[in-house]
Amino acid sequence: MRIDAVLAAAYDRLEGVSDTPQLDAQLLLCHLLQKPRSFLYTWPDKPLAEAERRQFEALLSRRHSGEPVAHLIGEREFWSLPLAVNPSTLIPRPDTESLVEYVLSLPMAEDARVVDLGTGTGAIALALASERPKWRLHAVDRMAEAVALARRNRDALGLTVEIEQSDWYDALQGLRFDVIVSNPPYIEQDDPHLSRGDVRFEPLSALVAAEDGLADIIHIVENGRLFLNDGGTVILEHGYRQGQAVREIFTRFGYQEVGTGQDLAGRDRYSFGRWNAASKES
Structure with missing residues (x-):
């Protein structure tokens, strides 16, 4: 034929x-x-x-x-970068590029230090490295399989990112960052979307969080204060209905200049807060 x-x-x-x-x-x-x-x-x-x-x-x-095309061909493009994918991580999605755009818009030093928490394929960190090669970029993931995949993508692209295994901040003790960025699990445990589409073939640990999908976001925001330079920023992806709840979390822990940004479809997709060391912590 x-x-x-x-x-x-x-x-x-x-x-x-x-x-x-x-x-x-x-x-x-x-x-x-x-x-x-x-x-x-x-x-x-x-x-x-x-x-x-x-x-x-x-x-x-x-x-x-129902198997995702990305798994069938072993690759997904993100930020015009070809990234290897496998079932151990989330498949990078175009909506997450809005986080990359926001980080790149921040006024930071040429040698700014940035960490991507829960890096998965390495998508966010590698996109940033492709645009800001002089930044000191770190990426961590709790899963050894994800760390290996992110390193594979880094090496294939010839980019410079320090990638290591860590349960959120555990392996980052003593480090301080200008930006903490993450696409953490944020879906509620009983969300009906978990039984539909590509997500059926992705790891639940990378999708689902307790406390109405907010548990990991709370952990990152609360503990981020210990790992940020004065004036540093946390940026987190979340569900399109979670913007208000995530802004309230940032405010609860004393962040300033709290706000929410939209994805390509105009839906709330990420929120951010700036940490001032002189701020009163909750």
């Missing part, structure tokens, strides 16, 4: 299963053929070998059952 015919059938098969059936099918076929997407448009009449067609069908079946 020709490429265009194979793709047309794949689009129909994934319709209703994926929000982006055409993109999914194209990415899977490009991965199989080891070709860029432009190849599909340049050579639509090229026939697939029988072995290629069978392999493509196998990938489609797995996608039809």
Whole structure:
């Protein structure tokens, strides 16, 4: 069968299963053929070998059952960086790029020190390193598998980030940062979205938090005061309905200039607070 015919059938098969059936099918076929997407448009009449067609069908079946495209091809782009992914971490999402944009907008020294807590694939830290190579960047994750993956991505991209295993701040004793950034678990334990879509194939430990999804956010904000330089900032991703609750957490622990930023869809996506050492702690 020709490429265009194979793709047309794949689009129909994934319709209703994926929000982006055409993109999914194209990415899977490009991965199989080891070709860029432009190849599909340049050579639509090229026939697939029988072995290629069978392999493509196998990938489609797995996608039809809900497996994320990123897991099937082993990669997801974030901040224009190709990042290896696997089931041990969250798949980087475009909404998280809003955190990167905010951090880059902050007025900081050329050698600012920044840490990414719960780094997963390393997405946030590596995006920052690609834009600010002179920053002293650190990234930590509790899971050894995630640390190994983040280091693999760092080395493949040739970027400089210190990556180590740590349960939040545990391995960072004695260090101080100008920015603490994190995309922590923030979904409630009984959220119905956990049984839908790609998240079914992602680690619950990276998604779910106690106290209505706020437990890890509270921990990061409360203890961040011990790891920030005077005037340093904490920036946290959260659910689009959690903005007010997260701002209240920052205020409770004495942060100033507290606010919330939006993602590409205009929904509340991250909140931040600035720590002043002279502030009265709660």
